[in-house]
Amino acid sequence: xxxxxVDDFITGLTTVTTVDSARELFTKTLHCLDVGHYAYLGLxxxxxxxRGKPFFITTYPxxxxxxxxxNNYLQIDPVMQDAPSRSTPMHxxxxxxxxxxxxxxxxxxxxxxxxxxxxxAAIPIHAAGGEFGLVSVAVDATPRQFDTMMRTHQHQLHLxxxxxxxxxxxxxxxxxxxxxxxxxxxxxxxxxxxxGKSSWEISExxxxxxxxxxxxxxxxxxxxxxxxxxxxxxxxxMMGIISP
Amino acid sequence: xxxxxVDDFITGLTTVTTVDSARELFTKTLHCLDVGHYAYLGLxxxxxxxRGKPFFITTYPxxxxxxxxxNNYLQIDPVMQDAPSRSTPMHxxxxxxxxxxxxxxxxxxxxxxxxxxxxxAAIPIHAAGGEFGLVSVAVDATPRQFDTMMRTHQHQLHLxxxxxxxxxxxxxxxxxxxxxxxxxxxxxxxxxxxxGKSSWEISExxxxxxxxxxxxxxxxxxxxxxxxxxxxxxxxxMMGIISP
DNA sequence: TTGGGTGCTAGCAGAACTGATAGGTTGCCT
DNA sequence: AGGCAACCTATCAGTTCTGCTAGCACCCAA
Numbered sequence: 001x002x003x004x005x006v007d008d009f010i011t012g013l014t015t016v017t018t019v020d021s022a023r024e025l026f027t028k029t030l031h032c033l034d035v036g037h038y039a040y041l042g043l044x045x046x047x048x049x050x051r052g053k054p055f056f057i058t059t060y061p062x063x064x065x066x067x068x069x070x071n072n073y074l075q076i077d078p079v080m081q082d083a084p085s086r087s088t089p090m091h092x093x094x095x096x097x098x099x100x101x102x103x104x105x106x107x108x109x110x111x112x113x114x115x116x117x118x119x120x121a122a123i124p125i126h127a128a129g130g131e132f133g134l135v136s137v138a139v140d141a142t143p144r145q146f147d148t149m150m151r152t153h154q155h156q157l158h159l160x161x162x163x164x165x166x167x168x169x170x171x172x173x174x175x176x177x178x179x180x181x182x183x184x185x186x187x188x189x190x191x192x193x194x195x196g197k198s199s200w201e202i203s204e205x206x207x208x209x210x211x212x213x214x215x216x217x218x219x220x221x222x223x224x225x226x227x228x229x230x231x232x233x234x235x236x237x238m239m240g241i242i243s244p
Numbered sequence: 245x246x247x248x249x250v251d252d253f254i255t256g257l258t259t260v261t262t263v264d265s266a267r268e269l270f271t272k273t274l275h276c277l278d279v280g281h282y283a284y285l286g287l288x289x290x291x292x293x294x295r296g297k298p299f300f301i302t303t304y305p306x307x308x309x310x311x312x313x314x315n316n317y318l319q320i321d322p323v324m325q326d327a328p329s330r331s332t333p334m335h336x337x338x339x340x341x342x343x344x345x346x347x348x349x350x351x352x353x354x355x356x357x358x359x360x361x362x363x364x365a366a367i368p369i370h371a372a373g374g375e376f377g378l379v380s381v382a383v384d385a386t387p388r389q390f391d392t393m394m395r396t397h398q399h400q401l402h403l404x405x406x407x408x409x410x411x412x413x414x415x416x417x418x419x420x421x422x423x424x425x426x427x428x429x430x431x432x433x434x435x436x437x438x439x440g441k442s443s444w445e446i447s448e449x450x451x452x453x454x455x456x457x458x459x460x461x462x463x464x465x466x467x468x469x470x471x472x473x474x475x476x477x478x479x480x481x482m483m484g485i486i487s488p
Numbered sequence: 489t490t491g492g493g494t495g496c497t498a499g500c501a502g503a504a505c506t507g508a509t510a511g512g513t514t515g516c517c518t
Numbered sequence: 519a520g521g522c523a524a525c526c527t528a529t530c531a532g533t534t535c536t537g538c539t540a541g542c543a544c545c546c547a548a
Contacts, residue, residue: 003396003399006399007395084372085372085373085484086372087371087372087375087406087409087410087413088406088407088410124372126370126371126372127331127370128328128329128330128331128368128370129329130374131331151251152247155247155250155399155403158403159399159402159403162331162332163332165331166331166332169331183494183495183496184495185495185496186495193472193474193475194474194475194478195475195478196470196471196472196474196475196478197472198472198533198534198535199534199535200534208496208497208498209497209498209499210498210534211497211498211499211500212496212497212498214498214534214535214536214537215496215497215498216496216497217535217536218536218537218538219495221536226440227440227536228437228440228441228442228504228535228536229473229474229535229536230437230438230440230473230474230477231437231438231439231440233474233477233478234438234439234440234477234481234488237478237481238488240329244478244482427524427525427526428525429525429526429527430525442503442504442505443504443505444503444504452526452527452528453527453528453529454504454528455527455528455529455530456526456527456528458504458505458506458507458528459526459527459528460526460527461505461506462506462507462508463525465506466507471506472505472506472534473505473506
């Protein structure tokens with residue numbers, strides 16, 4: 001196992017300044033690991049909010065990407081179905097993996113194989129603040145070759161993907177600054193509300209009047225630019241203001 | 245870099261059946277990496293809910309653990325402050341790390357050093373479902389020794405911690421089964437409410453009456469065993485029913 | 489010491505939500 | 519066909535939340 005590859009990548013990341021140069025470094029490093037094609041998908045960045053635009057780059061064949069988009073394969077792709085709920089890498093397109101697939105998914109995998117994407121590995125990445133990333137690599141190889149390749153390279157692939165995502169997420173986040181400063185009382189009210197308490201109950205807990213609790217919730221909602229408690233709480237959790 | 249150590253650990257995990265035997269394997273493997281003391285903290289397991297009891301094991305010296313507890317050092321410990329918001333490993337107790345510490349934190353680090361916990365590494369682990377784990381290792385060594393050790397062992401330590409947490413989390417989760425089955429409409433109502441829509445707005449979106457939206461929210465709340473929308477949404481997000 | 493800013497406290501009308509009740513549709517089993 | 523369960527649709531009284539207004543305490547700078 002070439003440890004220097006991982007270390008060089010990490011060192012390299014500290015020197016790059018743009019998202020593009022980070023991508024180049026990532027592509028070059030994966031190339032050293034004999035990865036033919038890869039796709040990186042960054043979702044749910046902390047301040048991207050609900051339904052935030054995903055961050056997506058790929059070296060998959062262009063025809064396949066278009067075919068994938070046109071047929072809305074995001075809904076079928078077994079990797080997209082399973083990976084987000086996993087914490088460790090998974091292999092797809094292998095004999096065992098195919099066994100558990102539905103007919104539609106088998107068709108999907110066959111179509112991918114025709115494009116030279118026979119099998120591969122998917123690395124789910126869960127980072128701080130609920131950020132999620134996914135690195136999927138594909139190779140055109142025999143099962144035996146793939147097996148050997150994973151045995152020698154999987155851990156490096158894993159680490160490199162992890163650090164890459166952490167770096168991209170950081171860059172992505174640093175650009176947006178929420179700057180919402182809620183007061184102590186406001187945060188307390190948000191938290192108790194998130195835990196199911198009504199205004200009256202919160203007033204008893206904090207020993208203030210119900211009207212005051214409502215006032216604090218008002219201000220919290222105004223600061224968060226929302227117009228209902230449910231939304232305020234969701235946004236507060238998203239932004240790390242409260243963690244129930 | 246001894247790849248076999250990581251692979252053996254992963255293989256070993258698939259054979260263990262109890263949480264205790266997993267811990268033993270973990271301890272033994274870390275011992276091979278010259279780790280003197282370690283602590284593992286598992287928090288926020290998916291179904292543990294708000295304020296869930298943490299899962300904690302450690303080989304730190306007993307006097308230190310007691311001293312830590314008695315003085316409520318959880319609030320001061322710089323590792324506990326920083327690690328959860330990081331996505332990659334960090335080193336603590338080093339010269340650079342100490343520079344950024346407050347006087348109280350410096351005192352804390354000095355007390356730790358007196359117990360033989362001079363410096364170490366902390367590995368934050370973010371897994372599926374918002375689970376969070378932290379592996380902190382400490383060594384009684386010179387800065388130079390520590391540096392060498394990290395250069396050769398950090399990646400293995402990282403991978404081993406990752407797989408260990410994933411395994412423990414899975415065991416931890418499988419024991420509790422939420423078994424809450426919300427219907428399509430209920431899920432839709434929860435999601436739109438989480439995005440700030442009122443009952444009337446949701447009724448327009450789904451082209452049903454406002455009363456019907458309220459009814460679906462009712463049922464969702466009953467199934468989730470809560471008595472307000474904010475709480476229902478928080479719980480639904482926690483349980484992975486909706487992801488705004 | 490005086491003014492301005494910030495945060496906490498509080499009350500009230502109108503809109504939104506909670507909880508209970510009931511009819512209608514679909515699909516499944518007998 | 520009939521019975522049954524699950525789900526969706528809808529209504530209404532009582533409670534809670536939203537939006538607005540206003541006073542009070544504290545800190546800090548002029």
